[in-house]
Amino acid sequence: MKRMLMHGHGELLQTAVLLGERLIDFFMEQSESSGMVGNVYKGRVVNVLPGMQAAFVDIGLGKNAFLYIDDLLHPHLEKQPEQKPSITELVKPGQELVVQVMKEPMGSKGARVTTHFTLPGRWLVYMPIAGYVGVSKKIMAESERSRIRMIGERLRQGEEGIIMRTAAEGECQESLGADVEQLRKLWTGIQERSLTAKAPSELHREAGLLRRAVRDTLTDDIDEVWLDDASRYGEAAALLEEMTPHLVDRLKLFDARREKTSLFDRFGVTEQIDAAFQSRIRLESGGSLVWDETEALTVIDVNTAKYTGAIDLEDTVFNTNMEAADEIARLLRIRDVGGIIIIDFIDMENESNREKVMNRLSDWAKRDRTKCTVFGWTRLGLLELTRRKARDNAARQLNERCPACGGTGKKSSALHV
Template sequence: MLMHGHRELLQTAVLLNGRLIDFYMEQSESSGLVGNVYKGRVVNVLPGMQAAFVDIGLGKNAFLYIDDLLHPHLEKQPEQKPSITELVKSGQELVVQVMKEPMGSKGARVTTHFTLPGRWLVYMPIAGYVGVSKKILTESERSRIRMIGERLRLEEEGIIMRTAAEGECEESLGADVEQLRQLWKSVEQRAAAAKAPAELHREAGLLRRAVRDTLTDDMDEVWLDDASRYSEAAALIQEMTPHLSDRLKVFDARKEKSSLFDRFRVTEQLEAAFQNRIRLECGGSLVWDETEALTVIDVNTAKYTGATDLEDTVFKTNMEAADEIARLLRIRDVGGIIVIDFIDMENESNREKVMARLSDWAKRDRTKCTVFGWTRLGLLELTRRKARDNAARQLNERCPACGGTGKKTTVNS
């Protein structure tokens, strides 16, 4: 993992065998809103949309949908949804948590399903159940940590055991729960005293999240090029994973006569990853186009002619494209609806293999990603959870001449 800091900016990149597989960035440690908890005031209730707008002090009112007001445990929800007017009224004060940042003209989306992430688990003060990460595959281990969770939770509390909880002892998991429980109590105390709108809790910045969520035993090295952040990073690693403290290393750009990202070829990989046309190693290519809520990806054979027959050429191109698309979705942090136009395949088993490959990658994605399958037109549909503005919009500046279309209309009169 590489962490590049410059003033307010922090960028983190994760490499596997020298190849970029994850990329995150924040303009400042206080810029992220997802996970923040606010005491807000209901400004408007819209029964026709089953939603309400809540002033949480961000300028634009936040959007609260009825599903985010009902009990988070499905078994405890009513068989038929009530009208949102029965749950909230204009002027009512409400504690909410940001689940999606403001994007474009839209305000933040908020929820009353509170979640506080720790190193090993996620604490939910009112969920009433224990969940286990689907990435923990051993049934005996799933049962073990589920039973620990049941012993640790109190009354209406809920716990989701993260992938990192696999193999951890009850003492470590219990300490995580108690820390988060006390954090929630402090949020409740601030809520009782605060006047809406007010911020009650701020989620950890990118540096802490990177150490908490990304640093694992199988990570060989962590390089940091910002001396001002080194002591903070070292303290975080000592707090969460002290046995990995020796893996943190300082990169001196002046001594190396190169930037951290240039030294590990991250810069050139990022430049290639954010192009509209991406070349595949086999000679094929991807054409990538994004709107606010929809991403369309077209797969082409381009210069790849294969070695045996057309079906084999198409299949190999599509399989490589599936691998590359999965990687780029993570690097670009794409969210929303994604439609992929793979090259047409005659063999149904080949179609199933391409979908299975993409589904396998989706399971490894730390952001929830769901592959729905093929449409009648032969397009593959999937969705990926969208919580923050993606990296492309943060890195790229819209061209004032063409407005981002890449074309300029000329009218002869």
């Protein structure tokens, strides 16, 4: 049984996905300050830095947005110049520019923006100027990849680009064509607004978490969808009627007053979330993970702890590492970790065991909704991977920095005279 639970409390919406009773995905958003990734703005170039091949653009968010030269050049690699020009040849201070947010402001950094526009639909992603058709790597059958690629080529016009999402597998041309037409009209509206809008101003706001969850996460393998907010339940029902009417009967309203408990408590989510965000996570075998996050880097240490195994040391270490790989993949999704991730697995003598552990994590990475790349073992025996970072992760949204220790988890023991 696979369930999606949506807990609404005022402006906050939290979404959890359970496989059986186990939490496998979690995301949250404050609707009053909803995510900016995907929003389109008309901005004004404030400063151009040739030494960094970048520009800063005022899009009306307080902090200027960062625009790198690669996000100004044509999105199709075959249509880019052999040598990159200086960014001073492409933009000037005071120039007005339409851009899309690709990374939200984080810490002291402003948003990162691009001119490679992408508008996601239910079945595909529409790109106004990409000039190619792509197919999700998660669609494995070559015959199906060829079929929907051909449909994409028939549907796109001129310089348009299309990426067929995993959900497009098995869909007919009529459904895919309707998606393209809707997104094409959306882009036309953005262009028309950009002609009269004064910079800086917002031209398009990406869908909120509820719509994104229905569009991106609610697939045919979800057996039940529970909401505990009556108004959001009505909105979700309308979205399902629009996008996937055959799933409407899977939508259920949870009455917390009648049940005398919260939706997340009823399905054991609260306890699992609390455990997932600890700095030390216990494994079922008795091993443990020690988790340490900074703004750009996450380090995970794997320990055998109380697990002693039953055969020999190599077997004990291998089993602990395999279990840790599964748990780390799950926690990366729940905590929505992005950036560079370094995992210090327990040392293994057997090279084939090292390969099995890396392959296990690679298999999980392929199923991740967020782009995740496993690079392999470093010379120091650490496993290195990256995960796309677009928003502040859930840990920073759920937790506040401790005013006493400043987030270090340590208290000075020095004597003050």
